[in-house]
Amino acid sequence: MARAGVTAVSAPVIESELSQPELLKITPFLGSRDTAEGARLILFGCPFDGTCSFRPGTRFGPPEIRAVSDVLETFCPILRRDLEDAQFADVGDLALPPGDAAAALRLIYQMANHVHASGQITAGLGGEHLISLPLVKAAWEAYPDLVIVHFDAHFDLRNNYLGVEYSHATVMGKICEFIESSRVLQVGQRSGTREEFERAELSGNWRPATISASDIRQWVGNRQLYVTVDLDVLDPSVFPGTGTPEPGGIDFATLQQWIAGLAGCRWVGWDVVELSPHIDATQISSIVSAKIVRTMILASTVGGLQ
Numbered sequence: 001m002a003r004a005g006v007t008a009v010s011a012p013v014i015e016s017e018l019s020q021p022e023l024l025k026i027t028p029f030l031g032s033r034d035t036a037e038g039a040r041l042i043l044f045g046c047p048f049d050g051t052c053s054f055r056p057g058t059r060f061g062p063p064e065i066r067a068v069s070d071v072l073e074t075f076c077p078i079l080r081r082d083l084e085d086a087q088f089a090d091v092g093d094l095a096l097p098p099g100d101a102a103a104a105l106r107l108i109y110q111m112a113n114h115v116h117a118s119g120q121i122t123a124g125l126g127g128e129h130l131i132s133l134p135l136v137k138a139a140w141e142a143y144p145d146l147v148i149v150h151f152d153a154h155f156d157l158r159n160n161y162l163g164v165e166y167s168h169a170t171v172m173g174k175i176c177e178f179i180e181s182s183r184v185l186q187v188g189q190r191s192g193t194r195e196e197f198e199r200a201e202l203s204g205n206w207r208p209a210t211i212s213a214s215d216i217r218q219w220v221g222n223r224q225l226y227v228t229v230d231l232d233v234l235d236p237s238v239f240p241g242t243g244t245p246e247p248g249g250i251d252f253a254t255l256q257q258w259i260a261g262l263a264g265c266r267w268v269g270w271d272v273v274e275l276s277p278h279i280d281a282t283q284i285s286s287i288v289s290a291k292i293v294r295t296m297i298l299a300s301t302v303g304g305l306q
Helices: 058-071 101-117 129-142 171-175 194-203 213-220 252-260 284-300
Strands: 041-046 088-094 121-126 147-151 184-187 224-230 266-273
Touching: 041 058, 041 101, 041 284, 058 088, 058 121, 058 266, 058 284, 088 101, 101 121, 101 129, 101 266, 121 129, 121 284, 129 171, 129 224, 129 266, 147 213, 171 184, 184 194, 184 213, 213 252, 224 252, 224 284, 252 284, 266 284
Parallel strands: 041 088, 041 121, 121 266, 147 184, 147 224, 224 266
Antiparallel strands: none
């Protein structure tokens, strides 16, 4: 990966805090409820790109995804379900302090804790991939049987990048410090260091883009599920609006099928990350992102927490 100029991030101080941090109210995602009360899923933006290293701008992803969602229909043909029946609430964007990555990660963790305490599903809109660290940490503490499905062009398994421990290049490595790597399924990765490839191969849980949706579903089984989607898993011809584009990726239909195939699993949380909307002036990448978010909302609200 081409990565340079990373801003140092100190270790986030993660504390068990259940209160809801400040949220910025903005135009909600298509089909959202007006209130979080009674909702199955809580959608919130994490506009953070403090460690972006090639092409920044993912902090503008959450409002852009919402803005273009109006171009979609509420009905999803692949799942035969409608957002109007999904019982989800978009509560806005977290007010994350500029220039303080550790504080931003603490606030994301605090918000996820608040949602899990209410028995609801967390849905984070990125933002860069480092936002997954506090989201997964909170989910794992709430649901110890958790497994993770990670769709991405990159492994993100580095121990550090340019001497920095907390980065979007290290996020899965940091997650695997508290969750066994055997509980993390990595799908679609096609770029990484020699060490990352060897580590992924050793774990036995790296799958090529040829994997079927049914095989992913079988791996998850009846375990509680968190899904993280780095949109650069898509080929740049489909999704150019990202900071680290990587040729040789999957098409949109394949990602849709993978996600839809997980409908009915025991979802407890998910995130969609790495849209840099200003890079793609056509807004095609933004619309792709919104459509993936629609599928995620519907797939994760089939069935219920057990």
